[in-house]
Amino acid sequence: MTTTVRAPELPTAVRDVVDGLAALPGVRSVRIAGSRARGRPTGPDSDWDVLVYADGVPPRAQLRRLAGAGPGDPFDVETANGGHPFEETEFSVPASPRIDVCLRPLAHLTQERARAARGAFALYAYPKTAGGVPSYLLLAEAALSAPVAGDVEAPGCPGVLVDAAVPWWRGRASCALLLALDHLRAGERVGALEHVLAAAASVAHARLIGRGDWYPITKRFLDEAAALPPPARERLAGLSPAGLTEAEVRGLAGDLGVEVEDGLDWLARGEHLGPGGAGGG
Known part of the structure; x- marks a missing residue:
């Protein structure tokens, strides 16, 4: 079952980033996530959240070109939670509104899909929430985002x-x-x-x-x-x-x-x- 979330209209700056990401090696899907995907941005200046699923992290030099950043720049590419189910490689594009890009390994999404199908999950510490998050939120993240290039299976809740x-x-x-x-x-x-x-x-x-x-x-x-x-x-x-x-x-x-x-x-x-x-x- 694939996602039914409809993508919002993309400003030119966001479309350029999406197209650049979709052309990178190993990228399987580029999606709009967060409040923009839910149709409830906090305001006209609300950031654009772009979610990417890839077979591996594309070359950092190519990501830096998309970000318009160099080493040590505040918008430089950073990888957090390496090897963790919530592993993410992030960078921001200083457009207005800002564009925040998060790349996730597709393998982690696939593994979590199999675990949820068994009725299993785990609770993980995660910096964006005080009490941690259940691992099945990786699936929710995919299902609640809108594909704008490529696609990955976003299953229903088992x-x-x-x-x-x-x-x-x-x-x-x-x-x-x-x-x-x-x-x-x-x-x-x-x-x-x-x-x-x-x-x-x-x-x-x-x-x-x-x-x-x-x-x-x-x-x-x-x-x-x-x-x-x-x-x-x-x-x-x-x-x-x-x-x-x-x-x-x-x-x-x-x-x-x-x-x-x-x-x-x-x-x-x-x-x-x-x-x-x-x-x-």
Whole structure:
């Protein structure tokens, strides 16, 4: 199943970058991602996010020519997370609005597709989110972007993945609230609040993947429709370390629809290692 996201009209500067990327060796697909692909740019000056899938990183000299940059330039080509599923080679083109380019190895997308088809995933640290991201967001990223040159298969969300992910996230939320209570009893209110917020993010992941649709990680992640029950959002907005109590934590558990004590079973099953206790397969 291929993506059905429709590409927006591209300004000349963006089209030139897209055409240049598509002509590079090993590039299989060039896509528009982010708020522009979703049709909800934050404003007329919102950056253009260009996502590229390639068999390997094209020669840096060729990428630098597209960026108009040289070594040491603030817009120079950089590779992060080497060998990691979220490996990315990035650079920016100083047009107006700016054009941000992210190249991903196609092999990682293929591997994640196979893992999701087994109902498996892993949670990874990622600098753009405080609580980490599930590996299946690589698939969501592809499915929610619009091809403008070439294409790669962007699969639908497998039912087996939904069945595995929802209880895992809810168990993680229960465990986080259990740890919040432990921190409160130890007098560590800031640490308790950290776990409370982790619980909220986990429930948001469970509710969003539970729809059976892909969803993006954005700056508005917790503001996505139905990501959290309204009572939970209201309670979270009023929380502070100084005012956090066991009653508030248990009240939030009720708002989120999770049982705190279920966190013990989640830990006992080794689910903190990943669904099935195997680190995501």
